[in-house]
Amino acid sequence: MELLWILIKIIIVFAVVMLHVMYATYFERKVIGHMQVRMGPMRVGPHGILQPIADGLKLFFKEDIIPTVADKKVFYAAPLICLISALSAVAVIPFFQGFAIANINIGLLYIFAMSSLASYGVVLAGWSSNSKYSFLGGLRSSAQVISYEIAMGLSLVGVMMLAGSLNLTDIVNAQMSSSWKIYLIPQIIGFFVFVVAMLAETNRTPFDLPEAESELVAGYCTEYSGMRFALFFMAEYIGMIIMSCLAVVCFLGGWSGPFEVPGIPFFWFLLKVYFFIFFYYWVRATLPRYRYDQLMALGWKVLIPLALFNIVLTGTIKSLFG
Amino acid sequence: MPENRVESKGIVKEDIAYEPYTIAMGPQHPATHGVLKLNLELDGETVLKCTPHVGFLHRGVEKLAENLSYAQTLPLSDRLDYIASMANNVAYSIAVERLLGIEVPVRAKYIRTIVMEMARLTGHLLWLATHALDIGAMTVFLYCFRERENLLDMFEEIIGARLTTSYTCIGGVRQDITGHFLESLYAFTEDFPSKIAEYETLIDKNRIWLKRTQGVGIVTAEEAVSLGLTGPTLRGSGVDYDVRKHMPYDAYPYVDFEVPIGSKGDVYDRYRCRMEEMHQSNSIIRQCIEAMPPGPIRAEDAPDLVMPYGVQKEVAADATFSSGVIKLVKDRHRYMDGDVYVAAEVPKGELGFYFVSDGRGVPYRMHIRAPSFIHIAALSFLCKGQMVADVIAVIGSVDVVLGECDR
């Protein structure tokens, strides 16, 4: 019975996440379109509402081209690594009180582990394509992962210290019982570092170097087509959703809100996640792209010291005031 | 340089197995603005050597021109810098007029100045759009195309074509402009500075944009002159050379404008020069509209569209051509031996035409001094020691069009 309940939960979460991925692409195109004095998709259905379905069908039926010189096994595996690791991370996210597929004690560490695994997919894709542009994209991705994982991990140490737990549900509950209600206020430095590292971790503008289309054609996914390309695409959007969820859980108080919405326990959670996803799009429409060395400099010289400083500050305050 | 010894940023690496990573950027690449091919030799992401390859779009315009009359060659000039073809038309026409000794009526001069500056705006808007897109700022791209669309609509109104205009003709312009056109253009110029300000809000003070452009692709004034750079690419290095001021043509002596120059010669200064130039072009258009005189649009002694291919051939007075704008050639002494080099300031730089005439209505030799050709030649100098991402920024900042380069 327990097993069945878990299976049902998995199916529900999977369906909801995939639906969100589909409509995240649609809303990205709409939001950026309206920011750029154009309409976005308008043809398929009213206001292009069925566009994601049309895109999915098109990608699914496209010819799957595999370069003859590619390392076939790795080439097949790379997009799956990306997608599976991204999807697995969804398991630990608490959407509302008592609802998480796996309420494990090291939820935060688990998410880190899974999002680092996703970068292996990118690196392997770049390597196995046997194409020069893909290779450069993969290299950039590995460099980016090294510099931003650390900053991201350190930025959340402050949250762990305040909450005293790595369990995501406990973190939310600790926030609700703290005097500020959300950790955004005491952890403002950590939040800043986390948001920047979050953009870099998901390879989004202004840190979309691994797939910088004007420099590396399409970076690591240059040689991918059809459904395999779509897998990368989905992995990227799931990554965005996970990072948004993590930010909401760790800094914005999870499902808690100013008042209870009857019948919809995840209302505030979704609202906050949508805000973060909108923020992703907003940044993409506004900012140019960093250069490779500048990105590394930002990671090592600004974000990591800031995160370390934040840990020291949090520790000091906590030991002094309680 | 021995093969196993590569120097980069002062570090000498000695390793038998070491060899630079070569990558062929182009001819199909999102950021090479056409069919430019760059062979890059990389050490990590640092460019050790950059070898441009051109000629994919070579159509032999110079050879074609040797077998067509002066009037027939004019449409070929559209296909040089095809994003600002009006400017090429004007440049070609003033060169032929100088060769034939034709004085253009004042109204035609003003009209040409207007369309030339409009072409400069279209060229610079497309440059800004693609340059910003290359560096990653996607929104600027669409903002620029919004205004460019307005300008192209106005081209359509005066001649019917949007890109390959062929508007000018030898001795004037082909068709008069209407009051409606002048009004809508004037309304556009009133609005345009605020649009430039809009682009600048997105990138001009943006820290990422500054980091990507400042101190990148530096070329000093002496090097720039020696490389033969012209136009905003040269002026970004602080050299005050503008054909419109040095060798004024058309209505440029009558209008008041400034030539913006930079100081450091990096990508950012070239960007600033072009942005300021858009303001100046806007002001020139306004002045021309305000001072637009009435009168004929084509010189009395302008040559016929039908030019003699041979020296001896007489042009018969043909009833179908004797009415309307086209006048027949009476003066047989016009086509005389000699050569001229006449340049005009097009959006990319100095577009020069060198004509050698042997007394026929067909040029004996026409050479096009295409600014893009010289600018691409300078790429190997500019890109050395930069990073891959900077190569894209440098290509954008020298502003090349391959139709003009390959001719």
Next chain:
Amino acid sequence: MEPLEIAKKVRDRYPSEFIEAYEHRSQVGIVVKKDRIVEILRWLHDDPALQMNHLADLCGVDYLNKKKVRFEVVYNLYSIPQRHRLRVRAQVPENDCQINSVTEIWMGANWHERECFDLFGITFNNHPDLRRVLLPDEWEGHPLRKDYPLDGGGKRWSGYEEVVEKSKKLREYDFYGLYQDPTKKAGQKDARE
């Protein structure tokens, strides 16, 4: 400085090299021999009163059956600080079709000279990288020469046979019978030629 004065100065300084000076449409040009062209141009570039620092244009001209010396290399010089212009035309005879490169004076002359070599077949000595620039490396002939045939003389371009072979190979994918035999059309084409 007036261009005619510059021409006079060149004549006084290099009397053995100087052939003639002329004015056409108020543009002044001088015709010189090719042997000391680098020296003359360097002097024009370096002399503080002249400062011809901008090589506006460099191109070749073919005077087949028009002049005694077949080729000319034309340098259009401009002085940005002094604002004067001069055209220097160096005569290059057909039997000694080479001239010294000016890339050491103007870096920008590099591709101009490559283009001139490409299209006219004039060799530039001491050039750092003299290859074809606009045409493919395996191209035969120099198209801007006046004796270059306009219609190609019925000759196929190199690589034509390979393309025909490949198209035969690809015919197995012609599922709908859309392929038409090119030899039938080629017959018409031959008649036109």
